[in-house]
Amino acid sequence: MDIASLGTLPQLDALMQDFERYDITQHALELATYGFTVVPPEKLRIEDGFVDRLRNAIISTAERRHGIEIGDYTTANVEENVVGKKAWRLLFEDQAFVDAALNPVALSLIRFLLGQSAVLSANLWIIKPPNKRKLALHSDAAGITLGAGQIAHVVNASWLCTDYVDADDGPTVLVPGSFRFGRGTLPHESDPLDTPFPVVPLQGKAGSCAIWHGGTWHGSIPRSRDGLRITLVQNWMRSYMKQVHQWDDAPADLLERHPELNHILGLDSYFPYGEDPNPDGKFILRSIDPYA
Secondary structure (H helix, E strand, O other): OOHHHHOOOHHHHHHHHHHHHHOOHHHHHHHHHOOEEEEOHHHHOOOOOHHHHHHHHHHHHHHHHHOOOOOOOOOOOOOHHHHOOOOEOOHHHOHHHHHHHOOHHHHHHHHHHHOOOOEEEEEEEEEEOOOOOOEEEEOOOOOOOOOOOOOOOEEEEEEEOOOEOOHHHOOEEEOOOHHHHOOOOOHHHOOOOOOOOOOEEOOEOOOOEEEEEOOOOEEEOOOOOOOOEEEEEEEEEOOOOOOOOOOOOOOHHHHHHOOOHHHHOOOOOOOOOOOOOOOOHHHHHOOOOOOO
């Protein structure tokens, strides 16, 4: 029986059909159960050379914003406290960032958690050299009150621009199933190297996209490998939330080339409304259908 073909839940049906088309049902199941998944490049249907283009866009933007030369990322060693700044709002810097935001395979999984109306709240780079610093386990759903329900309000979609092989890469680490706690970490739970919960290091080859429920606890551990770990992080939210970035200055020619940006950047949002508020059916549908 093909339930998705019956048309009973159109918003969800479309996602289920996408999962079949892109062969990512396993990844959707991992999101629903473990709270995270890593989609390999061969399933993301990215063009040859895309990850190189994306990594080069991050490096060139960082060099331009900071007035530095990074050069070969496999041997470079930069000051983390320098490249950790001016790292946000990359979308309009390079077409590669737009292409990453519009990837249909990643979007189908993001919308599985946030609904068809999911909006891109922010994007930024992480450029990580060898270091001894760890990032405490935390939830990206900060500010969402306890008791707000088990649905996702936030999603992290991170494009791995270098290989995440093992612990020497200083990878992101996650606590499987922790999104069900519906809260952030307490002080005695937050050390990624000494927490009472099972911690899983993120692994994937360059060009993969790691996606996780915003309530899934995650952090990172020190990096001992030479060279740089480079990641493009996208923060997505449900449409009723206040985005990190406003995208009102999106270039007109970019929106003309990619009409879907109007939707995923929240430029077609009902709020803030003008003199004559008149919500359409899709806006009202979001209050009764979590996949809308």
